[in-house]
Amino acid sequence: MFFTAIDYWIFLEKAILILAVVSISLVIAMYATWAERKVAAVMQDRRGPNRAGPFGLFQPLADGVKLFMKEEIIPNVSAKFLFVMAPALAMITALMTSAVIPWGSSVHLFGRDISLQIADINIGILYIFGVISLGVYGIMIGGWASNNKFSLLAAIRGASQMISYELAMGLSLIAVLMMTGSLRLSVIVAQQSEGFFNWNIIYQPLGFLIFFICALAECNRTPFDLPEAENELNFGYHQEYSSMKLGFYLFAEYINMFISGVVMATLFFGGYDIPFVNEAAWGNHWWVALLGCGMLMTKALFFVFLFMWIRWTIPRFRYDQLMNVGWKKLIPLALINMVITAAVMLFFSK
Amino acid sequence: MLTDFLLLMKQELLLVAIIFILVFIKLGSKERSNESLLNAINILLLINLIAGIFNSQTGTLFGDMFNTNQLFIFEKNILNFGVLIISLQSYDWLKKHKHLIEFYLLLLSALLGMFLMLSSNNLLMFYLALELSTIPIAALCNFDLEKRKSSEAAFKMIISSAFSSGLLLLGISFFYGTTGTLNFAEIPATLNGNALQIFSFVLLIAGFGFKISAVPFHLWTADVYEGSPISVTSFLSVISKGAVVFVLVSVLYKVFEPLSEYWYTILFLLSLLTMIIGNLFALRQQNMKRFLAFSSIAQVGFILIGISGQSLEGTASVVFFILIYILSNLAAFGVINLVSSKCDKESIGDYKGFYKSNPQLTWVLTIALFSLAGIPPTAGFFGKFFLLMAGAAKNNYLLITVAALNMVIALYYYLRVIKAMFMDANENPIEKIKIPFQPKLAMIICVAGIIILGIYSNCYQYIFSLIK
Amino acid sequence: MGVTAILFWILSSLALLSAIMIVVSKNPVHSVLWLILVFFAISGHYLLLNAQFLAIVNIIVYAGAIMVLFLYVLMLIDLKKIVDPQRSLWIKLVGVATGCCLLLVLIAALSKADQTTALTQTIGGNIGLVENLGKILFSEYLVPFEISSILFLSAMVGAVVIGKK
Numbered sequence: 001m002f003f004t005a006i007d008y009w010i011f012l013e014k015a016i017l018i019l020a021v022v023s024i025s026l027v028i029a030m031y032a033t034w035a036e037r038k039v040a041a042v043m044q045d046r047r048g049p050n051r052a053g054p055f056g057l058f059q060p061l062a063d064g065v066k067l068f069m070k071e072e073i074i075p076n077v078s079a080k081f082l083f084v085m086a087p088a089l090a091m092i093t094a095l096m097t098s099a100v101i102p103w104g105s106s107v108h109l110f111g112r113d114i115s116l117q118i119a120d121i122n123i124g125i126l127y128i129f130g131v132i133s134l135g136v137y138g139i140m141i142g143g144w145a146s147n148n149k150f151s152l153l154a155a156i157r158g159a160s161q162m163i164s165y166e167l168a169m170g171l172s173l174i175a176v177l178m179m180t181g182s183l184r185l186s187v188i189v190a191q192q193s194e195g196f197f198n199w200n201i202i203y204q205p206l207g208f209l210i211f212f213i214c215a216l217a218e219c220n221r222t223p224f225d226l227p228e229a230e231n232e233l234n235f236g237y238h239q240e241y242s243s244m245k246l247g248f249y250l251f252a253e254y255i256n257m258f259i260s261g262v263v264m265a266t267l268f269f270g271g272y273d274i275p276f277v278n279e280a281a282w283g284n285h286w287w288v289a290l291l292g293c294g295m296l297m298t299k300a301l302f303f304v305f306l307f308m309w310i311r312w313t314i315p316r317f318r319y320d321q322l323m324n325v326g327w328k329k330l331i332p333l334a335l336i337n338m339v340i341t342a343a344v345m346l347f348f349s350k
Numbered sequence: 351m352l353t354d355f356l357l358l359m360k361q362e363l364l365l366v367a368i369i370f371i372l373v374f375i376k377l378g379s380k381e382r383s384n385e386s387l388l389n390a391i392n393i394l395l396l397i398n399l400i401a402g403i404f405n406s407q408t409g410t411l412f413g414d415m416f417n418t419n420q421l422f423i424f425e426k427n428i429l430n431f432g433v434l435i436i437s438l439q440s441y442d443w444l445k446k447h448k449h450l451i452e453f454y455l456l457l458l459s460a461l462l463g464m465f466l467m468l469s470s471n472n473l474l475m476f477y478l479a480l481e482l483s484t485i486p487i488a489a490l491c492n493f494d495l496e497k498r499k500s501s502e503a504a505f506k507m508i509i510s511s512a513f514s515s516g517l518l519l520l521g522i523s524f525f526y527g528t529t530g531t532l533n534f535a536e537i538p539a540t541l542n543g544n545a546l547q548i549f550s551f552v553l554l555i556a557g558f559g560f561k562i563s564a565v566p567f568h569l570w571t572a573d574v575y576e577g578s579p580i581s582v583t584s585f586l587s588v589i590s591k592g593a594v595v596f597v598l599v600s601v602l603y604k605v606f607e608p609l610s611e612y613w614y615t616i617l618f619l620l621s622l623l624t625m626i627i628g629n630l631f632a633l634r635q636q637n638m639k640r641f642l643a644f645s646s647i648a649q650v651g652f653i654l655i656g657i658s659g660q661s662l663e664g665t666a667s668v669v670f671f672i673l674i675y676i677l678s679n680l681a682a683f684g685v686i687n688l689v690s691s692k693c694d695k696e697s698i699g700d701y702k703g704f705y706k707s708n709p710q711l712t713w714v715l716t717i718a719l720f721s722l723a724g725i726p727p728t729a730g731f732f733g734k735f736f737l738l739m740a741g742a743a744k745n746n747y748l749l750i751t752v753a754a755l756n757m758v759i760a761l762y763y764y765l766r767v768i769k770a771m772f773m774d775a776n777e778n779p780i781e782k783i784k785i786p787f788q789p790k791l792a793m794i795i796c797v798a799g800i801i802i803l804g805i806y807s808n809c810y811q812y813i814f815s816l817i818k
Numbered sequence: 819m820g821v822t823a824i825l826f827w828i829l830s831s832l833a834l835l836s837a838i839m840i841v842v843s844k845n846p847v848h849s850v851l852w853l854i855l856v857f858f859a860i861s862g863h864y865l866l867l868n869a870q871f872l873a874i875v876n877i878i879v880y881a882g883a884i885m886v887l888f889l890y891v892l893m894l895i896d897l898k899k900i901v902d903p904q905r906s907l908w909i910k911l912v913g914v915a916t917g918c919c920l921l922l923v924l925i926a927a928l929s930k931a932d933q934t935t936a937l938t939q940t941i942g943g944n945i946g947l948v949e950n951l952g953k954i955l956f957s958e959y960l961v962p963f964e965i966s967s968i969l970f971l972s973a974m975v976g977a978v979v980i981g982k983k
Contacts, residue, residue, distance in 0.1 A: 126875070140890075144889070366968070460972075466965055549923060
C-alpha cells in the first residue's frame with residue numbers, strides 16, 4: 001500500500017541530478033588543479049603546464065592517469081582499515097555538501113516541475129555545517145592511521161583549526177539568518193533573486209568577509225594551510241598516502257574549494273540570480289534555469305580564482321597567529337556584527 | 351511586571367550582578383591587590399545577605415517556571431550567610447591565590463544554581479540548576495593548583511557528578527514519559543504509582559543521594575573532601591549539601607506526596623545505612639578533612655530521619671538543623687582552614703597538644719565538635735532533637751533507636767579529637783597561629799550562633815511560622 | 819510495516835551494535851569512532867521523530883566537535899603505555915549480574931507502563947522544527963535557556979583556570 005503511493009519518477013529525477021552534480025564537481029575540481037598551476041604561473045611570471053594538449057588542457061587527465069598508475073603503498077604499522085577509509089571519508093564529505101544547494105530555479109520538462117536542488121530541507125544551512133564539521137575526520141583519521149609523527153601533528157593542527165574557525169563561521173552566518181528568517185537555502189536564494197539590491201552581501205559585508213576567511217581556513221587553503229605545511233611537516237596529514245588515495249585527498253580539497261565558492265555565492269551573492277536582469281519575466285523555460293545555473297557557476301568559479309590568487313600572494317600564518325585570528329579577532333567581530341544586525345533590524349521593524 | 355520580576359528574583363539577580371561585577375573587574379586591566387579585592391567582595395556579599403533579608407515578596411514568575419515563598423527566601427538567606435562565612439574564612443588562603451576572582455565567580459555561580467534549584471518549579475529547570483550548582487564546584491576542587499590531590503578530587507567530583515546527573519536525567523525522562531509533564535504543580539495529579547514511575551523515582555532519589563552523599567552513593571565524598579582546598583570542602587559539605595536537602599524536602603513533600611509510602615521506605619533504608627556506615631568509617635580516619643567528610647555523611651543520615659517524618663515539623667526541623675549544621679561545621683572548618691594554610695598540617699595526630707599553643711582555636715573547635723555531636727547546651731543538640739522528634743512521628747522506633755546509638759558512637763570519635771587537643775602531648779605541636787581579622791570574625795559569629803541557638807530557640811518557631 | 823518502522827529497526831540495531839562495539843573495542847580511538855556512529859544513528863531517530871533541528875545539531879555538536887576533541891586528546895596520549903587494569907573475575911561477574919538486574923527491572927517496569935497516558939502534547943508532532951522549537955525556547959523555556967548560558971560561562975571559566983594553572 002504505502003509503496004505504491006510514492007512517485008517513482010522522483011527517484012530517477014534525483015538520481016540523474018545527483019550524478020550530474022557529482023560529475024560536474026569532479027570535472028571542475030580536475031580543472032581547478034590545472035587552473036591553480038596556471039594562476040601560479042601567471043603570478044610567478046612563468047608559463048605553467050603547456051605540454052599536454054592545447055594550453056596544457058589535458059594536464060589534469062595526465063595527472064589522473066599518473067596517480068592511478070602509481071604503486072599503492074600501505075604502511076605496515078598503520079591501522080589499515082582506517083587508513084583506507086580516511087581518504088574516502090574526505091571525498092564523501094566534500095561531495096555531500098552539494099546536496100542542499102539550489103543549482104537553479106526549477107525546470108519544466110516532460111510535464112513535470114523538476115527542481116534543480118537535490119534536497120530542499122528546511123535546515124539547509126545547518127546541514128552544510130554538519131557536513132563541514134565532519135570533514136575534519138578525513139584529515140584526523142588519515143593522519144592518525146598513518147602512524148607518522150608529521151601526519152599526526154598535521155591532523156591535530158587541522159582539527160583544532162577547523163573547529164576554531166567553524167565557530168566564527170557559524171556566528172557570521174547568524175546575522176544572515178536573522179535577515180532571511182529561514183534556514184532553507186531555496187528561500188534564501190529566492191529572497192535575493194528579486195534584484196541586485198536584495199543580495200545579502202550589500203547588507204552583510206562584514207559577515208561575508210568573516211565567512212570568506214573562515215571558508216579559506218575550512219578548506220585548508222593558504223594562508224591557513226597549516227595541516228599540509230610542506231616546509232614544517234613534509235607533506236602534512238597525507239604524507240604516507242600514495243596513488244589514488246592521495247589523489248582523493250587532493251581532489252577533495254579542490255571540491256571543497258568549489259563547493260564553498262558555491263555556498264558563498266548562494267548565501268551572499270544571490271545564488272543563481274542574474275544581476276540587473278529580471279529573469280522571472282522571461283518565463284519558466286529550461287534555458288532560463290540553465291542560464292541561472294551558469295551564473296551560479298561563474299560566481300563560484302570567481303571565488304575559486306580568488307582562493308588561488310590569495311594562495312600565491314599571502315604567506316602562511318604561524319600556528320599561534322592562526323589561533324589568535326580565529327578566537328580573538330574573528331569571533332568577537334562576528335559577535336559584534338550579529339548584535340549590530342539585530343539592533344538595526346529591531347529598530348527598523350518598529 | 352518589572353518590579354515583580356526585580357523583587358521576586360531579587361536574590362538571584364543580586365548574585366548575577368555580583369558575578370558580572372567580578373567579570374568586569376577581571377577583564378579590566380587595572381591591577382588590584384588581593385587584599386583589597388577580598389575586602390570588596392566580602393562587603394558585596396554582606397550587602398547581598400542584607401538585601402536578601404529585607405523586602406521580600408512571594409509569588410511565581412515566567413509562567414510557573416520560577417516560584418518563591420517565605421521558606422525559600424529564608425533558606426536562600428541561610429545559604430547566603432554560609433557563603434559569607436566561608437568567604438571570610440578563606441581570607442588567609444585566597445590572599446596568596448592568583449585566581450581569586452575566578453574562585454568567587456565559580457563559587458557564586460554555584461550558589462546561583464542552588465537558588466534557582468530551590469525556586470524551580472519544573473523538572474527541566476531543576477536539572478539545569480542542579481548542574482549549575484555542581485559543575486563550578488568541580489572546577490573549584492582543583493583550586494589548589496600545585497597539588498595533584500586537588501586535581502584528583504576535581505576529576506572524581508566531575509566524573510561522579512556526571513554519572514549521578516546522568517541517572518537523574520534518565521529518571522526525569524522516564525518520568526516525563528509516564529506523566530507527560532515536567533511542571534511540579536501538575537505532576538502530583540498524574541502520579542499513580544506504576545512500576546515505571548517508581549523506577550524513575552528511584553533514579554531521581556539516586557541523583558539526590560549523590561549530591562547529599564547518602565550512603566550507597568557516598569563513595570566520592572571522602573576523596574573529594576580530602577583533596578579539595580578547605581574552603582571548597584566546607585562549601586561542599588555545608589552549602590551544597592544544605593541546598594540539596596532543602597530542595598529534597600520541598601520536592602518530596604509537594605511533588606511526590608502521592609508516592610510517600612515508597613519514599614518513606616527508601617528514606618528509612620538510606621538513613622539507616624548512612625548513619626551506620628558514615629559513623630563506622632569516621633571512627634578510623636586520621637585526616638581531619640576525611641574525618642569531617644565521614645562525620646558529615648553521618649549527619650545526612652540524621653537529616654533523612656527528619657525528612658521521613660513527612661510533616662510540617664519535618665520541614666522545620668530540617669531547615670533548623672541545616673542552619674545549625676552550617677554554623678558548627680563552618681566553625682570546625684574555619685579552624686582547620688587556618689591551621690592548614692599556616693602550617694600545612696591536616697592529620698588528627700598533628701592536633702595533639704593544640705590547646706597549649708592555641709587555646710582560643712581549640713575552644714572554637716571543641717564547641718563546634720560538641721555541637722556536631724549533639725551535646726547540650728550547644729545548638730546541635732536541639733537540631734538533632736527536633737529531627738528525631740519529627741521522625742518519631744511515624745512511630746518507627748527502630749530508626750530512632752539506631753539513631754540514638756549512632757549518636758553515642760559519634761560522641762566517641764568527636765571526643766577523641768577533643769582529647770587529642772586537650773590532653774595528649776606532642777613533641778612537634780602546631781605553633782601559635784596569629785588569627786587575621788576576617789577569619790576571627792567568622793569564628794566568633796559561628797560560635798555565638800551555636801551557643802545562642804542552643805539557649806534561645808525561638809528560631810525553630812520562626813521557621814515553623816514561615817511554613818504555615 | 820511502513821518505511822518508518824523499518825528505518826526505526828535498522829537505526830536501533832545500528833545504535834545498539836555500535837554502542838556495544840564502543841565498550842568492546844580494545845583501541846580507544848576505535849571506541850570513539852564507534853561512538854560517532856552511535857550519534858549518527860541517534861540523529862536518524864531524531865529525524866524519524868520529525869526533529870530535524872535536533873538531529874543536525876546533534877551531528878554538528880557531538881559528532882563534529884566534541885568527538886573531534888575526544889580524538890584529539892586520545893591521539894596525543896601514547897596509548898601503548900596505558901595498560902587496561904585487569905579486574906578480578908569476581909568484580910566482572912558482579913558487574914554483569916547488576917547490569918542484568920537493572921535490565922530486568924527496566925524491562926519489567928517498561929512492560930507495565932501505561933501507554934495511554936504517556937502521549938504528551940506536542941504541536942501536532944512538529945515541535946522539533948526550527949521555528950516551533952525557537953518559539954518554545956524563547957517563551958516557555960526562557961529561564962532554563964538563560965540559566966544554561968550562566969552554566970556555560972562558569973564551565974568555561976573553570977576550564978580556563980584549570981588549563982592555565
